Amino acid sequence: MLERNFLEFINGNRLFGSADRVLLAVSGGLDSVVMTHLFHQIRQPFAIAHVNFGLRGDESDADAHFVQNKAREYGVPFHLTRFDTTAEADQRGISIQMAARDLRYDWFAQLVQQEGYACVATAHHQNDVLETLLLNLVRGTGLAGLHGIAVRQNTVVRPLLFVTRDELETYAREQGLHWREDRSNAEDTYARNRLRHHVVPVLESLNPGLLHTVPHTVGRLRAAETLMREELERSWQAVADRRDDRILLKADALLNLTEPDxxxxxxxxxxxxxxxxxxxxxxALRNQPGQIFQSATYRITHERDGLLITPLSASLAYSLTVEALPDGPVDVAGQFSLAFAVFDRPADFRPPADAATACFDADRLRWPLTVRPWQQGDRFRPLGLNGHKLVSDLLTDQKVSRPDRERTAVLLSDNQIAWVIGRRLDHRFRVTTETKRIMLVTIRS
Known part of the structure; x- marks a missing residue:
């Protein structure tokens, strides 16, 4: 009966094809030993992988030897690796359990890719689903954490999620299977074990059919999350205004939705x-703008009309020198490029209105030219004004967002600002009726 249900679960969830080679993660314990036997019974091509974490000395070595003999017994390929799990955990500042999980799944992924396996199968069952759900609930989680364990996650499949541990043990004894017992499973060192030994029995006393009702509950939670994700995507489209590499979350649209936070x-x-x-x-959205929030890769600034999401740029501390008139566009620190052209002034010349283009009296500019980010204290004489103005004041007057302020650069001639690039020309370098030659500088993204 278990073998038939096993095959039906695999086919019903389309975990792999009948001719696919599957890599089995086998510890030597009851669950993985039964899984290996079931793969053999349904004649599914498979190989075995075992990780020796070196946490229990001779017992860990004995586990590896036991699993290797299982591979010989079934006549299938065997992969073995050993990790210094404690050292890895100490180096990364994480728990031994987390380090072990990361090490084994990284290794499984490498084997799947290198050896051409269709996927890697682990022996998680319904008890594991319940324990994972409870662990996540205790630690704090959303709907995603209440799923327990997914049947498939990338190249990892769990073909035993339909069965309980008691059912696996009954089958193992009927088939005369032998397995290794990990002494740590009987201890209360880990949170999962404390739940298994003390919490789950109480819950099962309240509902003897608990392990069989959990899959139905998980299914409903998955359906609820699917609906939630669809609504989140719909409302994102209504709130988010994408502008090149930045996104504005419009405050009014967001705050008019239910559960905006x-x-x-x-x-x-x-x-x-x-x-x-x-x-x-x-x-912050309910208060005055100006606050800044930052993650490892993005910055969010509270602007007047909402939250502006921008990627954190690479270092903006650059200074580019243009020695002479270049033949082609000049890249400016990967932020943008500038194209230069010089020509005689036409009699009917009119400067273009495009902010991305600036026209200079070529004979007033002095080579080399310099391009750098603007700095606090920078002053220039804006086109049409008699006096000087701080660049910072110009950006404030133009209501330039913080990310755009940081990206604003200046073009200098003989240490004088000739152009706040893309924003304002300096009056001293303007084209006049006396101009003989014009230099045209254009921003290109």
Whole structure:
């Protein structure tokens, strides 16, 4: 019966094809030993992979030897690796369990790619689903954390999620299978074990059919999350205004939605922002603009009309020298490029109105020219004005957002600002009726 249900679960979830080679993650414990036997019974091509984490001395070595003998017994390929898990955990500042998980799944992924396996199968079952759900609930989670364990996640499949541990043990004894017992499973060192030994029995006393009702609950939670994701995507389209590499989340549109703070937190997860940061952004939207929030890769500034998401740029501390009239566009620190052209002034010349183009009296410019970010204290004489003005004041007057302020550069001639690039020409370098030659400089993205 278990073998038939096993095959039906695999086919029903389309985990792999009957001719696919599957890599089995086998620890030597009850679950993985039964999984290996079931793969053999349904004649599915497979190989075995075992990780020796070196955490239990001779017992760990004995586990590896036991699993290797299983591979010989079934006549299938065997892969073995060993990690210094404790050293890895100490180096990364994480728990031994987390280090072990990362090490084994990274290794499995390498084997799948190198050896051409269709996927890697792990022996998680319904008890694991319940324990994972409870762990996530205790630690704090959203709907995604209440799924327990997915049947498929990238190249990892879990073909035993339909069965309980008791059912696996009954089958193993009926088939005369032998397995290794990990002594640490009987201890209360880890949170999962404490839940398994003390919490789950209480819950099962309240509902003896708990393990069979959990999959139905998880299914409903997955359906609810699907609906939630669809609504988040729909409302994102209504709120988000994409502008090249930046996104403006319009304040009015966001605050008119139900649960705006929750939506904001979900939207901003992929950009590396925490739930706490998102909550503070929601509060900021109800106050005066100006606050700044930053993740490892993005910055969000509270502007007058909403939250502006921009990628963190590479270092903007550059200074580019243009020695002479270049033949082609000049790249400016990967931010933009400038194209230069010089020609005789036509009698009917009129400067273009495009802010991305500036026209200079070529004979007033002195080579070399310099391009650099504007700096606090920079002054220039804006076109049409008699006096000087701080560049910072110009940007404030033009209501330039903080990200755009940081990207604003200046073109200098003989250490004098000739152009606040893309924003304002200096009056001293303008084209006049006395101009004989014009230099045209154009911004190209």
């Amino acid at each position: 929750f939506r904001l937190a979900e939207w901003l997860k992929p950009y590396g922002f925490s739930a706490d940061q998102s909550a503070r952004m929601g509060q």
